[in-house]
Amino acid sequence: MYEIRFHGRGGQGAVMAAQALAEAAVLEGYYAQAFPYFGAERRGAPVRAFARIDESKISIKSQVYEPDVLVILDESILEIDPISEGLKPGGKAIINTVKRPEEVDLGIEVECGTVDATTIALETIKAPIVNTSILGAFARVVDIVPLESILNAIMNRFGEKLGHQSGVMNAEAARIAYQKTVVGRSKGTRKVVGKKMWLPTWNEIPIGNTLSPGEIDGIVVGPGSMTQNLTGTWRTQTPRYSKEKCIRCLRCWFSCPEGCIERLEDDYERWDYRYCKGCGICAEVCPADAIEMVRGVYEW
Amino acid sequence: MKVISADHAVAHGARLARVEVVPAFPITPQTLIVELIAEFINDGELDADFLPVESEHSAMSAAIGACAGGARAFTATSSQGLALMHEMLYAAPQNRLPVVMVNVNRSLGAASGIWVEYNDSMPERESGWLQVYIEDNQEALDMVIQAYRVAEDREVMLPMMVCLDGFVLSHTVERVDFPDQHLVDSFLPKFKPLYLLDPDEPVTMNPITPPEYAMEMRFQLHRAVDGSKEVIEKVDREYGALTGRTYGGLVDTYQMEDAEIALITLGTVTSTARVVVDHLRSEGKKVGLIKLRFMRPFPSDELESIAENLKALGVFDRSVSFNGFGPVFTETRNALYHLGTPLTNHIAGLGGRDVTFKEVREMFTVIEEHAKGHRVKECHWHGLRGDS
Ligand code: SF4
Ligand code: SF4
Numbered sequence: 001m002y003e004i005r006f007h008g009r010g011g012q013g014a015v016m017a018a019q020a021l022a023e024a025a026v027l028e029g030y031y032a033q034a035f036p037y038f039g040a041e042r043r044g045a046p047v048r049a050f051a052r053i054d055e056s057k058i059s060i061k062s063q064v065y066e067p068d069v070l071v072i073l074d075e076s077i078l079e080i081d082p083i084s085e086g087l088k089p090g091g092k093a094i095i096n097t098v099k100r101p102e103e104v105d106l107g108i109e110v111e112c113g114t115v116d117a118t119t120i121a122l123e124t125i126k127a128p129i130v131n132t133s134i135l136g137a138f139a140r141v142v143d144i145v146p147l148e149s150i151l152n153a154i155m156n157r158f159g160e161k162l163g164h165q166s167g168v169m170n171a172e173a174a175r176i177a178y179q180k181t182v183v184g185r186s187k188g189t190r191k192v193v194g195k196k197m198w199l200p201t202w203n204e205i206p207i208g209n210t211l212s213p214g215e216i217d218g219i220v221v222g223p224g225s226m227t228q229n230l231t232g233t234w235r236t237q238t239p240r241y242s243k244e245k246c247i248r249c250l251r252c253w254f255s256c257p258e259g260c261i262e263r264l265e266d267d268y269e270r271w272d273y274r275y276c277k278g279c280g281i282c283a284e285v286c287p288a289d290a291i292e293m294v295r296g297v298y299e300w
Numbered sequence: 301m302k303v304i305s306a307d308h309a310v311a312h313g314a315r316l317a318r319v320e321v322v323p324a325f326p327i328t329p330q331t332l333i334v335e336l337i338a339e340f341i342n343d344g345e346l347d348a349d350f351l352p353v354e355s356e357h358s359a360m361s362a363a364i365g366a367c368a369g370g371a372r373a374f375t376a377t378s379s380q381g382l383a384l385m386h387e388m389l390y391a392a393p394q395n396r397l398p399v400v401m402v403n404v405n406r407s408l409g410a411a412s413g414i415w416v417e418y419n420d421s422m423p424e425r426e427s428g429w430l431q432v433y434i435e436d437n438q439e440a441l442d443m444v445i446q447a448y449r450v451a452e453d454r455e456v457m458l459p460m461m462v463c464l465d466g467f468v469l470s471h472t473v474e475r476v477d478f479p480d481q482h483l484v485d486s487f488l489p490k491f492k493p494l495y496l497l498d499p500d501e502p503v504t505m506n507p508i509t510p511p512e513y514a515m516e517m518r519f520q521l522h523r524a525v526d527g528s529k530e531v532i533e534k535v536d537r538e539y540g541a542l543t544g545r546t547y548g549g550l551v552d553t554y555q556m557e558d559a560e561i562a563l564i565t566l567g568t569v570t571s572t573a574r575v576v577v578d579h580l581r582s583e584g585k586k587v588g589l590i591k592l593r594f595m596r597p598f599p600s601d602e603l604e605s606i607a608e609n610l611k612a613l614g615v616f617d618r619s620v621s622f623n624g625f626g627p628v629f630t631e632t633r634n635a636l637y638h639l640g641t642p643l644t645n646h647i648a649g650l651g652g653r654d655v656t657f658k659e660v661r662e663m664f665t666v667i668e669e670h671a672k673g674h675r676v677k678e679c680h681w682h683g684l685r686g687d688s
Pocket of ligand 2 (some may be wrong): 190245246247248249250252253269282285286287288289290291
């Protein structure tokens, strides 16, 4: 059995990638499954998805802890999560990055494919949604599912959900990524440390499902603790605001899920980049095209 | 002393317990309770806020909120009203908010009826609420007071449902003695919440709980419900010392010292069963009665020691799990599994059908046969037309 773990951020399409891969495997005559694990936070937050491929019916319903393949849709997660944890020594990794495989340190030396999936996605589907590009790279590195089946699965899933044209563009992104993927070996020098997590026994948890302001094992909890959660670190693209174009309708201010757009006394907007997670909703709702999402992490 | 209905006895219990917030929605046969409480407040006999809410869901939400805000909260409901609260019921135990609610038992759902059956409250024993079932009007008043003492005990801090039979108690008048207010005050100190929902010193109640913590929290609640047993027994003894009235804590017994067979009952059928036991004793039969008071916590160990020497035991149920048994029977069989006592289930009184002396007598006949080693059916429906 082949077990694959996807790491991405909410909005990048890790779940769709896992589903499309499973469908591609089924088209090849395999049995397959795919499922997500979501935390409480959404767009921009680290998410995981899992897929399994086997020659016979797959029964197991728990998460993947020792993957054969890691698919990393967002390089920045390497810095916050020990994502190569459990990767089998003979395993493989596919990473969305501008780096070459030998420049990537996974904490384990494995066969590794790198591709600048974000650029490919922005150029082909005009959005930084990298799930289909990364599947092209997957076909290049892992020879279990050929590119043709991946393209068919993408056409099926994306075409059905988002329309035929979208299916075609996403398949194109996968094809380009397949060609541009560089295959080599990753570095394995970084020490992978498990994320420190507060895992109390039942009698150590404060009773009453209630948290007073304070710290538990170095983590700020209770009211106001979300201010410590710097969602700005999730950002892969940044809104750029044009004061000239802005007609001050306040739609962006009203729609930002992080509440990080402030209205100044002169009636113009200001962005708090500590919390702006780069979701692009403000740009989407702006009727005056006064907000442009720009690739990268900036403070204008 | 007064001659009043159980509904009014409950209202007096709430008054004596000095409840502070009463959000409520009327529903037969509970309405008399909240009407009388509203009168107490209006007449200045009770210093409390009465919130006439638009549904039972809101009544429970408001009671939970009031309790989180540090107030002693009371509400009452019945049947469909309890079902409408179902969602909110689950918030109070995990947040450890000791709301006290009286549920006047009434059959739930189609076929619609306003008469007693336990199919409204029995399903809620999964919610984490403590549940006590009441036999008479005096116990109704006393248990509202005791309920606050148990629920608000630092070792417990859990909500409690006081269940009483619709009409058979709620609208039946009996003599009820009132404890002096100063006695109740000394027995029941002012409510102190674990955390106070106070805008000036905010806390986070009910944050989303990922799987990494949910199991441990459930186990904590599991232990808390179990741990309330000791407090229930202690509070009943203390109340007895103060007023001269005790109820046996989790489970009470009648004529059990040398009994060879017995019946487990709860609610008002217990009273009728007492008369049947007296009658059978006068015939020289060694029969006894076990009055189950609490469904949560369920007194498994206590039942095991009471039933140890019995030749056969019957279990009365006023609700049924279709295709299965009554809930009291299922729980009792679990508790007595290791004893292997021969058990039979006796379903009666559904939808408010009167449970008569004759029917309870029949139950004992089956149990007697069983004790003699004769084959009997496991589950009997008494008062049913046609074979069960
Ligand atoms: S400012 Fe715009 S991009 Fe940033 S979080 Fe708010 S809506 Fe999303
Ligand atoms: S939505 Fe656009 S036009 Fe409206 S206030 Fe925001 S930036 Fe200005």
